[in-house]
Amino acid sequence: MVIHEYQGKLLLDEVGVPITRGRVASTPEEAGKIAAEIGKKVAVKAQVLVGGRGKAGGIKLAEGQAETEQKAREIIGMDIKGLKVEKVLVEEAIDIAKELYLGITLDRAKAAHVIMFSTMGGVDIEEVAETHPEAIIKVAVSPQRGLLDHHIREVCHAFPMEKQERKDLAVFVKTLFELYIKKDCTIAEINPLAITTDGRMVAADAKVNFDANALFRHPELEAMATETEEEGDPLELKAKEKGLAYVRLDGEIGVIGNGAGLVMGTLDEVNRVGGKPANFLDVGGGASAQVVTTSLELVLSDPNVKGVLFNIFGGITRGDEVAKGIIEGTKVLNVDRPLVIRLSGTREEEGRAILKEAGIETAATMEEAAKKIVALTR
């Protein structure tokens, strides 16, 4: 789960990480009022869930209510990499002397959380990572004991810095890690971590992502998620409500399967035989008939879909349940487009028998199923 910069900053503020002061606005008028309250030069920043907004013109400086309103009017509604800007963050503009980078994420290869720090922060950090990897220190945190003082020292003494800067950085590392663990983050990143001309260290941006598997113990994040999601793809939102893993793609063949690997493999296969998938939908393990019906309904509600391919290879998922779900779906929904069903694995005979009785044919292999649906939707 991802949230906006302004939401991330609220979380940083909660644990005591110094942030640039400001508020979010949905209209130019609101933005102007916030600027008047702040009473000094402000930055108007597009709130979109994509990187590179600064380079795309999504961040502008302004002074006073009128100018802020005007800049906000330019940014709200702007298209940044395919995403429409709905909100802007209006915050005190700071005079930056130095830009640092501080991030925490999971290092899968080390199977540990890792703290990353660089004195070469700012918009080009990815380039720094590629061309000067030695300019970024990575410190793995102890999987069992967590963040220890020596980890913090390793980060703070990696590069030449002023004494006060090291002290400030230590506080940032400690509090950011606290937030990262407390909220079950998958990424907590401050870029730039700014040192102002008057010597303050402050989080000028915040990117915080959360582990979807841990949301059950963070009801407080639900509200933030809802706020963010209002801007997402309506079908993806609906899928999430129903607990389905769905991603919209730009083709015309609806794909439903069980298991992310099998669904990805099915997308590859549909592409290989000349089709274009309209979506990725993983019904998960042990899907009930109800879940299958819901999935079919969801995929068919996309007008771009010309036909649906089911690819089920059951382990924990039972073929008879899937077949019942498809039959139920064809009864309650208006299925006006072709379906091709490939069903193997646990209780496959029972499942195939149910489909056969209802006059729905099954394909024997994934390859055959992909070819059939591509032919039927031509």
Add this chain to the structure above:
Amino acid sequence: MSIFIDKNTKVIVQGFTGKEGTFHAQQMIDYGTQVVGGVTPGKGGTTHLGLPVFDTVAKAVQDTGADTSIIFVPAAFAADACSEAIESGLKTVICITEGIPINDMVPVRDQAHARGVRLIGPNCPGVITPGECKLGIMPGNIFSSGPVGFISRSGTLTYQAADALTRAGFGQSTCVGIGGDPIIGTQFKDCVGAFAKDEKTKVLVLIGEIGGSAEEEAAALIKELGVPAVAMIAGRTAPPGKRMGHAGAIVSGSSGTAAAKVEAFEAAGVPVPETIDEMVEEVRKILAPVAR
């Protein structure tokens, strides 16, 4: 021969009396797996599927002599169940549960490694040594005994590929579903190392996915050990996601993409076919080079 599990493996089921635990325990018993009991806190002293139920793993191990556990405990409690199994003197722990928070698994994986316990999963289909022992949720009938050592991140894609191998007459020594989560107990390379020491295994089949760098690490080890292998990567045509922040990109660099994984395998002399049928043909080339 096989790796990790065989006909002598004695198994307890954690989450024994739940819906999934019950269904799959019965399937495993029907396959011939030596299930010797189960654990459901609060139901100790009762009998389920004709086997004893215990309140704790320690008690179950003490009374049954089990050396392996399979876990069907709900996600919120599964990491604790893994720890309990690791601390109870078991040799192998297989966690099927899907949806465990990453933060819960980070210390558990470390604990398993520190204690030398073979943890497989979570979020995996399990392990099967065909004809001897099935410890997982895979349909047993699609596997057969033979020389292919099989490793996969995905569950359902494993079934697809194993089924094709079996139909073509290429049985498997052991099939390991390592799981799709970011933190898993056993990686591709751990399995490659184990299979390399197994006399029955003549060729490896690896089914990878985009993301992470586990496939790249396995490719390097395959090259080092000189093991014959065939690999597939799922998600070649998956569009790149909307990447948020730079942290992930900085950790993994350019690894994680399908292209990087294919390149790593090809550099190790491992063919990377695009379809299951082609994969079977590559296996045939390695196992029966003159027979055709």
